[in-house]
Amino acid sequence: MNSRQTFYSLTYVEEFKSMGRRLPYMIHTMTDETYAVNCTLEKSQEGRKDIMFLVAHFSRCYWMTGAVLGGVIGQLIPFELEGIDFCMTALFVIIFIDQWEKNKRHLPALLGLFISVLCLIIFGTDRFMLPSLLLVSGILLFTQKEEKE
């Protein structure tokens, strides 16, 4: 499951490398949410690296306090907060729309949807993430090559 984060790092290799001492921390804090939020930053954004570092840091703090609080309060709250986890889905949908409006080429987005549904059917719910990412990356690499020629 966690191997998907290898793909997240791909987007930021060059950029993180120039972040010096903060590099290991950036690697350490690379999660779905951090990646998603950092993706919304504009390339030209001023102080981009500082923002990315802060995003990563706060995301990590929220994770830790959230996990601890969740464990403690979860046992105290009498009613179920069923469905609260949908906010993650909502975040991803919003960033997907953002990316869609920002990019001229929609092939990566469409491929992502199509391939992951296909892999979901073939590999099942527990094991479709890695094959999906590998396939999508492979196809994207391949189509890139053809465009150059």
Add this chain to the structure above:
Amino acid sequence: MSTAGILISILIGAVITFSLRALPFLLFHGERKMPEKLTKLGEVLPSAIMAVLIIYCLKDMPSDWTGIGLPKLIAVAVVALSYKWKHNTLISILSGTVCYMLILAL
């Protein structure tokens, strides 16, 4: 499982997770530049990864169409439409999540 067993499995998990995240950085460390192709791939990957993550969040829909599938579908529509309309992240996340929780509670 014993406490030591739990601690060891947490440690193993942490090491594997960190190495997986660090893999691209180890491969292209220092002077070694990443090949241009991979750089370009990194630029287009975000939208593809978001698509995969959305599908990941919705993967349990087919298991229960009326109980999970339909509520999620409606909630995603609420998020997408409200975002297209207002372009406000907070409003869209809140309205979508509240909508989903309400449908589940009904």
